[in-house]
Amino acid sequence: GGFLPLAVTMVQKHVFDAFDEPDAQKTFWHGHSYTANPLGCAAALASLTLTETNRAAFETMESWHIDGISDLVSTGLTHHERICGTIMAVDVRMDADSKTGYLSEIGPIIKKKALEHGILIRPLGNVLYLMPPYCITKDELSDVYQDLTKILTELKIK
Known part of the structure; x- marks a missing residue:
């Protein structure tokens, strides 16, 4: 991780x-x-x-990601969502004039805002990854998704 x-x-x-x-x-x-x-x-x-x-625990976390990512998807601010076990990645939608991929300038902005919410993430440009610790609870992961949804909405990214 x-x-x-x-x-x-x-x-x-x-x-x-x-x-x-x-x-x-x-x-x-x-x-x-x-x-x-x-x-x-x-x-x-x-x-x-x-x-x-603990294979079942990892499959459970994957289902938590599936539940949580729906909040992000419903905003229309993300695309190319993917989940592999305990890891989730999503591309943040950018306007036509903005850089995308690892060189996008939105990554550090999202990272700073997430830290203000107590979330440690390392976006690579406009690619947002979540790799929560194995000890995270469903409620904690749900809170992370809610906070990330709020952050992206407040930044008015699109």
């Missing part, structure tokens, strides 16, 4: 082979900052365990 660093680097064999040399001059010395980060690995294992043992 983006709370702790964890990554996997995958390359084609010919790229790997270029660095897999006994000659230290050809070693790729970068990328070690998070190598086997014990906290990141422990969090990943706990997340996998949680996912495997």
